Amino acid sequence: DSGVTQTPKHLITATGQRVTLRCSPRSGDLSVYWYQQSLDQGLQFLIQYYNGEERAKGNILERFSAQQFPDLHSELNLSSLELGDSALYFCASSSRFGTSGDTDTQYFGPGTRLTVL
Amino acid sequence: QQQVKQSPQSLIVQKGGISIINCAYENTAFDYFPWYQQFPGKGPALLIAIRPDVSEKKEGRFTISFNKSAKQFSLHIMDSQPGDSATYFCAASHRGGATNKLIFGTGTLLAVQP
Numbered sequence: 301d302s303g304v305t306q307t308p309k310h311l312i313t314a315t316g317q318r319v320t321l322r323c324s325p326r327s328g329d330l331s332v333y334w335y336q337q338s339l340d341q342g343l344q345f346l347i348q349y350y351n352g353e354e355r356a357k358g359n360i361l362e363r364f365s366a367q368q369f370p371d372l373h374s375e376l377n378l379s380s381l382e383l384g385d386s387a388l389y390f391c392a393s394s395s396r397f398g399t400s401g402d403t404d405t406q407y408f409g410p411g412t413r414l415t416v417l
Numbered sequence: 418q419q420q421v422k423q424s425p426q427s428l429i430v431q432k433g434g435i436s437i438i439n440c441a442y443e444n445t446a447f448d449y450f451p452w453y454q455q456f457p458g459k460g461p462a463l464l465i466a467i468r469p470d471v472s473e474k475k476e477g478r479f480t481i482s483f484n485k486s487a488k489q490f491s492l493h494i495m496d497s498q499p500g501d502s503a504t505y506f507c508a509a510s511h512r513g514g515a516t517n518k519l520i521f522g523t524g525t526l527l528a529v530q531p
Contacts, residue, residue, distance in 0.1 A: 343521040344521070345518040345520070402515075408453075409460050
């Protein structure tokens with residue numbers, strides 16, 4: 301158990317709908333990352349937050365957005381869903397990311413499997 | 418330049434054998450190279466990681482070999498066991514950049530036959 305929790309575990313919805321995925325980082329971790337895992341694209345970085353502020357964006361669609369709340373949990377919002385958005389969405393957390401640029405271990409949650417019908 | 422290329426796509430090894438997975442990168446700014454192990458239905462879990470100032474790192478049966486000049490690194494699993502059957506991902510990141518996001522390889526599905 302990595303200590304990172306994600307809800308829900310599974311999500312089935314229809315095209316055009318909007319869903320919210322939730323992530324609680326490990327206790328004390330300030331940095332949260334979202335990754336998408338699909339068969340054709342592999343594991344791809346979407347977005348990173350550090351202590352409530354957006355740190356970096358990757359291949360995240362404009363229909364997707366995220367935020368990190370004061371209690372450090374994060375939500376990934378996916379709207380106007382398309383069939384191609386069906387994938388596993390992982391949240392990861394790490395203890396710190398400061399101006400020193402130190403890299404530390406990213407711990408992954410169990411993921412949310414999104415199926416768009 | 419952000420890609421990490423991984424091979425092979427799949428690998429079958431007999432119990433007790435050596436499993437070898439290779440990765441190559443292009444971005445010389447990368448300075449952290451972890452390997453993640455993923456079992457079906459689970460999230461990736463860090464297995465072992467290396468920084469470019471060393472050429473090899475060993476933890477138990479798992480060894481990373483790193484060749485900075487060739488921009489390649491590999492994972493060796495000694496005495497492979499059926500419990501090692503999983504998907505393995507190499508990754509890279511740049512700790513000195515604006516983000517330490519991980520760039521993942523495409524994964525290797527390892528099957529260790531008893």
